[in-house]
Amino acid sequence: MTHLLEIRNLSLRFPCGGMPLEDVTLTARPGELMAIVGASGAGKSLLARAVLHLLPANARMGGEIRLNGIPLSPATAAGMRGRALALVPQSVTFLDPLATVGQQIRWAARRAGLPRSFPVDQALARVGLPPEVARLYPGAISAGMARRVLLAAALAGDPGVVLADEPTDGLDPDNLRLVLRRLRALADAGRTVVVITHDLVTALPYADRVAVMREGRILAEERAAAFSGDGSALLSDWSRRLWNALPQNAFDTAGRSTHA
């Protein structure tokens, strides 16, 4: 099993307009952590949901998504979710408020075909949470803890491909490092890891490659190491502008962008 994820010419339309994806082509490889960076509204979350076929019924999807060379249909994707392919959702509202944390991780393990004896405390420990958290309801834990519970649930079935949507949002620096190190360790163990984030600087030390997304398109694919110095090793102008506009770099706008 090699966990190769290929997205080919993916496009998305909604009848009402909405924020579509246009001609997105990306390959996420085993052993690699790819960061997809972009501002809010760039289409990052929509892309993740499209890969897992978790879209509203009125979405019109074009192009193709392949896992290990096999095209994913809504039916095959449904069978693979949580096993071959897992999403760590962005919103902590994905947790069921009426079930304990431990119960929800056990559900995730059951969906992935694991036995009832699945060790919930170990799954929690791997995301830095103490075993007592298993007994709590989502309303009793902080947003940062909830985010790590979502990660533990997504990883329960040891998926080959992990898509994490803003996994560090709202985390303090220690927990942020813990989560990114965990995702990096998965890549080092041969899994395919895609991290969706608006925060290039935070993801950079953990990423091998960076796909820069804007207004539903992938504008550039860069080596993470190219984001250094004056950015002269970057392939695209937009990546260079992003890099130079960071407050820790030149804070330079270098021309106008009229879109957010």
Next chain:
Amino acid sequence: MLEARGLCYRHDPRLPLIEDISLKIAPGEILGLSGPSGCGKSTLARLLAGYPRPLAGQVLLDDAPAARGGPSPIQYLSQSPIQTMNPRWRIGRIIAEGAPPDPALAAKLGVEPGWTTRFPHELSGGQLMRVALLRAVAISPRFLIADEISAPLDAVAQAELWHVLLGLARETGIGILAISHDEALLSRIATRRIGFADRMAAIS
């Protein structure tokens, strides 16, 4: 001068969130405020803008309580601008709620004329932030309370927006409270900084 004197506030009666906090922002000053999630930054920001009344203490504008009614000279910019907009209003009406905006300023902030006929849900988070900012500065406020305003923007849009605001602070003397998690951003834009390590009650 915008001054907070001995502000106290709590959402939960057993849990003081803001306890005896005092601070001053001078015209043209950009005060950077940082602290961990949940320490009360946004609550302090809303108190300064006069949204909830403090349980104790007061907010003074030039040594007098800020007047109520009409567009406030202390404008609050929320980190989720869509929650500050009437979903049934078009963007053009939203922008002009306080005063008609200056087209040159609209262009500088990157607010496109084509947006005016759209509804809030048809714009992205970053676009809505620019709309909210234009609406706030259109009334020529004395102070802006900017609560994580560049978080939904990409780095280029963030730098553009702050260059416009820094220019406004220099030219018109608007004072700004800039709240952000981004240390690098605050060291770039702030003329003075305060940080909170824990709940604002715990350190006062």
